[in-house]
Amino acid sequence: TNEGVILIAATNRPDVLDPALLRPGRFDRQVVVPRPDVRGREEILRVHARRVPLAPNVELKVLARGTPGFSGADLANLVNEAALLAARQDKKVVEMPDFENAKDKVLMGVERRSMIISDTEKRTIAYHEAGHALVADFLPGADPLHKVTIIPRGRALGLTMQLPMDDKYNYSRDYLVNRVIILLGGRAAEEIVLQQQTTGAGVDVEEATEMARTGGDLDNLSRARLIDILMWTGELGRRLRRSLRKAVAIPVR
Numbered sequence: 001t002n003e004g005v006i007l008i009a010a011t012n013r014p015d016v017l018d019p020a021l022l023r024p025g026r027f028d029r030q031v032v033v034p035r036p037d038v039r040g041r042e043e044i045l046r047v048h049a050r051r052v053p054l055a056p057n058v059e060l061k062v063l064a065r066g067t068p069g070f071s072g073a074d075l076a077n078l079v080n081e082a083a084l085l086a087a088r089q090d091k092k093v094v095e096m097p098d099f100e101n102a103k104d105k106v107l108m109g110v111e112r113r114s115m116i117i118s119d120t121e122k123r124t125i126a127y128h129e130a131g132h133a134l135v136a137d138f139l140p141g142a143d144p145l146h147k148v149t150i151i152p153r154g155r156a157l158g159l160t161m162q163l164p165m166d167d168k169y170n171y172s173r174d175y176l177v178n179r180v181i182i183l184l185g186g187r188a189a190e191e192i193v194l195q196q197q198t199t200g201a202g203v204d205v206e207e208a209t210e211m212a213r214t215g216g217d218l219d220n221l222s223r224a225r226l227i228d229i230l231m232w233t234g235e236l237g238r239r240l241r242r243s244l245r246k247a248v249a250i251p252v253r
Contacts, residue, residue: 038064048079055095109154125150125158131189132160136182183208
């Protein structure tokens with residue numbers, strides 16, 4: 001008999017299922033389980049963090065904001081990696097820097113501190129990331145800055161990370177224009193300070209181009225604004241130049 005028997009199946013690819021499976025009387029009920037939102041990620045982190053001793057400075061809400069798109073398994077792996085990093089340093093508790101380093105490792109790969117980079121290249125990378133950071137800080141409506149580093153990880157030689165306040169499901173035209181400007185801010189800083197262009201901006205240009213294509217006709221509505229900021233002219237450009245000149249006086253370590 002098949003009375004009282006319920007069959008449950010799961011798939012990540014409902015688009016390739018045979019339509020015969022989905023006919024009435026078969027698998028005709030679908031429950032969509034999306035990736036957790038920021039509140040869901042915070043609660044999942046809270047569950048997995050019960051297994052490890054946490055330092056008072058650990059903010060799970062901040063970690064949840066910085067892990068959009070993470071699944072429950074990804075978040076469990078994040079907590080585990082943070083605990084391993086703390087254990088390697090003989091710490092009694094897991095601190096916020098351990099979680100940040102674990103997140104960077106999961107997202108970008110292992111830290112490559114043994115990589116030999118000349119002082120000239122370090123200077124170029126530092127100004128490149130400073131350009132991203134300054135533009136992101138000055139542009140109204142941009143996501144808040146969270147971290148800037150020139151420690152290489154994976155294929156990246158540096159990183160400027162912004163932390164959105166909430167998960168975003170729809171993006172306004174102004175937001176996308178700001179993202180394009182921020183992506184090209186590193187190349188602009190190289191040209192202004194070092195009077196040269198490098199291949200370090202290659203990925204930025206690719207991402208900005210793809211965003212401009214998928215975001216619609218961004219340049220027609222914002223051409224003047226793009227030129228004004230990318231060439232660092234106008235009032236905002238002058239503020240950016242002054243800030244970058246101050247950054248030039250800071251030695252790169």
